[in-house]
Amino acid sequence: xxxxxxxxxxxxxxxxxxxxxxxxxxxxxxxxxxxxxxxxxxxxxxxxxxxxxxxxxxxxxxxxxxxxxxxxxxxxxxxxxxxxxxxxxxxxxxxxxxxxxxxxxxxxxxxxxxxxxxxxxxxxxxxxxxxxxxxxxxxxxxxxxxxxxxxxxxxxxxxxxxxxxxxxxxxxxxxxxxxxxxxxxxxxxxxxxxxxxxxxxxxxxxxxxxxxxxxxxxxxxxxxxxxxxxxxxxxxxxxxxxxxxxxxxxxxxxxxxxxxxxxxxxxxxxxxxxxxxxxxxxxxxxxxxxxxxxxxxxxxxxxxxxxxxxxxxxxxxxxxxxxxxxxxxxxxxxxxxxxxxxxxxxxxxxxxxxxxxxxxxxxxxxxxxxxxxxxxxxx
Amino acid sequence: xxxxxxxxxxxxxxxxxxxxxxxxxxxxxxxxxxxxxxxxxxxxxxxxxxxxxxxxxxxxxxxxxxxxxxxxxxxxxxxxxxxxxxxxxxxxxxxxxxxxxxxxxxxxxxxxxxxxxxxxxxxxxxxxxxxxxxxxxxxxxxxxxxxxxxxxxxxxxxxxxxxxxxxxxxxxxxxxxxxxxxxxxxxxxxxxxxxxxxxxxxxxxxxxxxxxxxxxxxxxxxxxxxxxxxxxxxxxxxxxxxxxxxxxxxxxxxxxxxxxxxxxxxxxxxxxxxxxxxxxxxxxxxxxxxxxxxxxxxxxxxxxxxxxxxx
Numbered sequence: 105x106x107x108x109x110x111x112x113x114x115x116x117x118x119x120x121x122x123x124x125x126x127x128x129x130x131x132x133x134x135x136x137x138x139x140x141x142x143x144x145x146x147x148x149x150x151x152x153x154x155x156x157x158x159x160x161x162x163x164x165x166x167x168x169x170x171x172x173x174x175x176x177x178x179x180x181x182x183x184x185x186x187x188x189x190x191x192x193x194x195x196x197x198x199x200x201x202x203x204x205x206x207x208x209x210x211x212x213x214x215x216x217x218x219x220x221x222x223x224x225x226x227x228x229x230x231x232x233x234x235x236x237x238x239x240x241x242x243x244x245x246x247x248x249x250x251x252x253x254x255x256x257x258x259x260x261x262x263x264x265x266x267x268x269x270x271x272x273x274x275x276x277x278x279x280x281x282x283x284x285x286x287x288x289x290x291x292x293x294x295x296x297x298x299x300x301x302x303x304x305x306x307x308x309x310x311x312x313x314x315x316x317x318x319x320x321x322x323x324x325x326x327x328x329x330x331x332x333x334x335x336x337x338x339x340x341x342x343x344x345x346x347x348x349x350x351x352x353x354x355x356x357x358x359x360x361x362x363x364x365x366x367x368x369x370x371x372x373x374x375x376x377x378x379x380x381x382x383x384x385x386x387x388x389x390x391x392x393x394x395x396x397x398x399x400x401x402x403x404x405x406x407x408x409x410x411x412x413x414x415x416x417x418x419x420x421x422x423x424x425x426x427x428x429x430x431x432x433x434x435x436x437x438x439x440x441x442x443x444x445x446x447x448x449x450x451x452x453x454x455x456x457x458x459x460x461x462x463x464x465x466x467x468x469x470x471x472x473x474x475x476x477x478x479x480x481x482x483x
Numbered sequence: 484x485x486x487x488x489x490x491x492x493x494x495x496x497x498x499x500x501x502x503x504x505x506x507x508x509x510x511x512x513x514x515x516x517x518x519x520x521x522x523x524x525x526x527x528x529x530x531x532x533x534x535x536x537x538x539x540x541x542x543x544x545x546x547x548x549x550x551x552x553x554x555x556x557x558x559x560x561x562x563x564x565x566x567x568x569x570x571x572x573x574x575x576x577x578x579x580x581x582x583x584x585x586x587x588x589x590x591x592x593x594x595x596x597x598x599x600x601x602x603x604x605x606x607x608x609x610x611x612x613x614x615x616x617x618x619x620x621x622x623x624x625x626x627x628x629x630x631x632x633x634x635x636x637x638x639x640x641x642x643x644x645x646x647x648x649x650x651x652x653x654x655x656x657x658x659x660x661x662x663x664x665x666x667x668x669x670x671x672x673x674x675x676x677x678x679x680x681x682x683x684x685x686x687x688x689x690x691x692x693x694x695x696x697x698x699x700x701x702x703x704x705x706x707x708x709x710x711x712x713x714x715x716x717x718x719x720x721x722x723x724x725x726x727x728x729x730x731x732x733x734x735x736x737x738x739x740x741x742x743x744x745x746x747x748x749x750x751x752x753x754x755x756x757x758x759x760x761x762x763x764x765x766x767x768x769x770x771x772x773x774x775x776x777x778x779x780x781x782x783x784x785x786x787x788x789x790x791x792x793x794x
Binding site for chain 1: 497498499501502504505506510514620621623624625626628629632633635636640728729732735736739740751753754755757759762763766769770773774
């Protein structure tokens with residue numbers, strides 16, 4: 105018999121002591137695990153399954169884009185500046201032949217070198233430009249890239265193009281990758297911190313609890329976004345990792361509150377006392393015995409946090425405190441849109457807003473469905 | 484009552500000390516040496532040493548903490564690094580516009596939210612209720628950034644009904660400038676408010692006293708507006724009071740888009756300019772306001788519902 109002593113006693117506690125060995129396999133066949141029951145409930149919820157499908161589509165696309173399978177060349181200039189979506193048709197058909205965008209004022213198209221010659225000046229950047237030209241293989245002006253030799257740019261594009269002629273569809277896809285990955289990573293970090301602190305505070309009580317409660321009081325006294333701004337001001341270097349850290353380190357309070365309450369409730373339950381009786385260590389009781397029993401709370405919180413952090417990342421990046429300039433996220437895309445609107449181009453705003461609203465709604469509905477499936481007693 | 488008040492005020496001290504410590508560690512320890520930021524790109528060691536002495540950052544950390552503590556207690560945070568304006572003056576002058584924007588917004592949100600919540604809770608599970616739930620879900624899913632961007636573009640730029648940007652502190656021009664930001668703020672906040680207040684109202688409608696009131700033959704109007712509303716107002720008042728300090732910061736996007744010289748916009752600008760004294764002052768002050776308003780919310784709770792025992 106290679107079974108550890110504790111397990112025999114546990115199974116004896118669970119079942120009647122006499123038939124324990126006989127009954128056990130039968131029970132295992134009929135009794136479903138909590139996750140199987142929850143999955144069954146979720147499957148019967150059409151709204152939940154529908155939103156799960158949408159979230160899954162987003163996640164698959166994001167993984168594909170992170171692996172470089174799609175949207176890899178999102179920053180290639182496919183089309184003319186602000187090319188309209190294909191289904192809208194093009195008003196720029198005539199200009200397609202000479203490749204010069206009519207939306208640019210004439211002064212700007214002239215600027216490609218001719219002005220400098222007019223004044224008899226040497227362009228100090230000419231060597232650099234020549235080097236760039238030899239790299240790209242054609243001798244157009246790489247800075248403006250609108251001279252006649254440029255490969256023909258499309259006048260229309262699926263969902264349109266941005267100021268630089270990049271595909272909005274690919275750009276929003278790439279932005280989704282950044283925003284959602286930041287949201288998920290920050291949610292994992294925040295949920296982890298909240299769970300560990302909540303477990304310690306709830307399980308140990310006493311001065312440990314008092315100390316962590318004090319920390320909680322301090323963090324909740326400062327409005328969340330203000331705290332995030334303060335940290336963003338202090339950390340000078342921008343980056344995806346920094347923003348994950350900021351959001352994760354500040355966003356743990358909600359999870360902590362719930363997990364602490366759960367641990368307070370569970371630590372006096374009989375199964376935990378039984379675990380103590382068979383000599384399970386504190387750490388084992390906290391994380392092997394109690395943790396699986398509160399995991400449904402953690403899962404729901406995690407799902408909710410992802411939505412919150414996606415929204416927070418969008419606002420931070422919009423303000424310029426989030427992702428660096430060479431990374432595209434939903435926030436940095438939205439940052440471009442007020443000026444585009446004034447010029448009369450709304451496709452980027454629409455596409456990005458729609459993608460964001462779809463994911464956020466689906467995620468929120470999935471969270472509700474998860475909550476219903478995992479804990480039917482809750483409303 | 485007085486004993487309770489004193490106890491609560493005493494309990495605030497460790498939390499406030501914690502906030503001060505957190506802000507201090509963030510800016511004086513994590514943040515690194517501000518002298519390099521202030522001295523600019525063309526500096527020499529002498530300048531940097533001078534700046535360090537002026538700011539007191541050449542002192543050990545605990546003395547710096549003492550300086551910061553004194554700043555908090557005397558509400559004198561020194562001068563702004565970027566404008567050389569006294570920080571307390573910045574804070575006090577920016578408070579007015581923020582409140583002039585937020586107070587009408589909060590009052591309207593509460594009145595409209597409660598009215599709609601009462602109405603839909605009364606016809607609960609009807610198609611009106613369900614379609615409103617659906618509408619609020621959809622409304623909440625759209626980023627507030629998009630509300631503001633599109634609202635400002637459409638109502639101010641395209642239709643020209645309102646000025647695109649600007650602010651006046653009082654009078655007719657205040658109305659002219661404030662209406663659009665307030666409406667857009669309402670558009671963002673009304674959906675979650677309705678949902679929250681609806682659950683409060685529904686909770687009360689299931690109580691026995693409602694059945695008793697109906698059994699007495701009271702009109703539905705009276706049952707809803709006197710009996711239910713009065714009891715539902717308890718959690719509503721606490722929510723509204725508790726949300727007030729957070730709103731000061733929450734309206735930063737409105738303030739930024741419409742160039743309203745309020746607290747939120749000041750924070751954003753201070754972060755952009757690395758103006759640490761301003762951020763420190765606003766963070767600590769808003770945290771204090773949050774704690775005070777939480778206490779006020781608890782007191783209001785007892786005032787509305789005398790059954791609640793303060794302990």
